Amino acid sequence: xxxxxxxxxxxxxxxxxxxxxxxxxxxxxxxxxxxxxxxxxxxxxxxxxxxxxxxxxxxxxxxxxxxxxxxxxxxxxxxxxxxxxxxxxxxxxxxxxxxxxxxxxxxxxxxxxxxxxxxxxxxxxxxxxxxxxxxxxxxxxxxxxxxxxxxxxxxxxxxxxxxxxxxxxxxxxxxxxxxxxxxxxxxxxxxxxxxxxxxxxxxxxxxxxxxxxxxxxxxxxxxxxxx
Numbered sequence: 001x002x003x004x005x006x007x008x009x010x011x012x013x014x015x016x017x018x019x020x021x022x023x024x025x026x027x028x029x030x031x032x033x034x035x036x037x038x039x040x041x042x043x044x045x046x047x048x049x050x051x052x053x054x055x056x057x058x059x060x061x062x063x064x065x066x067x068x069x070x071x072x073x074x075x076x077x078x079x080x081x082x083x084x085x086x087x088x089x090x091x092x093x094x095x096x097x098x099x100x101x102x103x104x105x106x107x108x109x110x111x112x113x114x115x116x117x118x119x120x121x122x123x124x125x126x127x128x129x130x131x132x133x134x135x136x137x138x139x140x141x142x143x144x145x146x147x148x149x150x151x152x153x154x155x156x157x158x159x160x161x162x163x164x165x166x167x168x169x170x171x172x173x174x175x176x177x178x179x180x181x182x183x184x185x186x187x188x189x190x191x192x193x194x195x196x197x198x199x200x201x202x203x204x205x206x207x208x209x210x211x212x213x214x215x216x217x218x219x220x221x222x223x224x225x226x227x
Contacts, residue, residue, distance in 0.1 A: 020106055021086040023142045027166070028111025031140050032082045034171035035113070036063060039071045042175065058120075071175075072120050076182050079116040079132070086111055089139070095147060100162030110139040115150070117182050135181055138174065140166055148174060151181055 039061040046059040060072045067082040089095055089108045101108050115136040122130035136150025147161045164170070 020109060020142060024086045024109050024111050024140070025084070027142065027144050028082055028086075028113065028140045030144075031111075031138065031146070031166050031171065032067065032069070032080065032113055034166065034168050035080050035175060036061075036069045037168065038172045038175045039069060041172070042071070042179075071179070073179065074183075075120050077118045077120045077123060078178055078182060079118060081114045081116065083112045083114065095161050098161055100145075107141050107143060107145070110141050113138040113140070115178050117185065133185075135185070136174075136178060146170070150178075151185075 043059055043061045046054065049055075057074055058072055062070050062072070064070055064079070067084060068079060070077055070079045072078075086109055089101075089110060095101060096108060114134055115138070116132045117135045118132040119130060121127065122132070136148055138146055138148050140146045144166050145161055146164055146166045
């Protein structure tokens with residue numbers, strides 16, 4: 001190719017898109033760290049309680065790695081997991097209809113932090129067949145604006161995307177909402193027919209390694225869980 005005719009438009013497009021995604025990535029990474037700080041603060045506040053009951057019930061933060069953190073309380077564990085890639089919101093998503101996105105399409109590129117709820121015993125006893133639940137996910141864009149998709153207490157209105165900025169205060173509110181939802185999301189007895197048969201291999205295994213799957217909504221379907 002003639003050096004005098006370099007594809008400048010192509011290079012400019014590449015640099016522009018890459019710079020956008022890098023900014024979204026940094027904002028998402030910073031958001032995860034805000035959530036980690038919020039967890040540490042809650043643990044400090046919980047440890048300051050003087051009741052005998054609180055001392056018997058765990059409330060523990062653990063930094064799993066650069067992109068994951070967990071908060072264990074009572075019998076539940078919340079895991080916050082950042083995806084290292086940047087995504088564009090689908091065209092048919094409700095948030096794409098907002099004036100905020102229409103004014104600047106680059107605002108539709110978001111990083112994602114997933115919020116999973118697991119039973120703490122699933123990790124403690126290495127019950128690898130147990131189920132975890134995605135109870136919410138935080139979407140953060142280049143402006144450090146966010147919206148949350150999730151169940152009841154966790155989900156926010158998409159229309160607020162243009163005004164909702166991620167700060168330490170808002171990260172605390174999201175964390176508290178996730179904890180509140182988890183507290184109300186109880187473990188239900190699985191249907192009898194799903195657990196009445198146990199193989200000899202499963203039976204002779206220790207309780208910790210039995211292949212019987214445990215989950216809060218295993219075998220049940222609730223309309224509320226589909227919202």
